[in-house]
Amino acid sequence: MNPELLKDLVQMRMPFGKYQGRLLCDLPEYYLVWYHQKGFPAGKLGMLLATLYEIKLNGLEYLLQPLKR
Template sequence: MVPDKHFLITLAHTKMPFGKYKDRYLIDLPEYYVVWYHNKGFPKGKLGDMLKQVYELKLNGLEDLIRNIQRKYPK
């Protein structure tokens, strides 16, 4: 899956809506937590798609890509 520009901008500004890490940007979730979701199964829908992308970004060390988007396209 190759995300489009709008998806990445939305991802950069999306916060976790529930749980222990509520209100934390998805890209700032601890790696172990995202890996746990990868093993358990991501939620359905847009949040799940975003968490899958965060997993791939973290797996490849590309978190700064999202942080740069946060700076370039402030909410």
């Protein structure tokens, strides 16, 4: 796993939609599940959301905690 992806998850904000302005790492799991079913957007944002989906699905949120500080 690329550590830069994890860093981006705690620094980048959602650029659009219901959760616009919220840090990606703070997006609710059900929102990521919805994206997983409908398809993640193309590009870096989609890759980050897919990574966050896998992190939350597998209970690995603790990996992000040290980076949020």
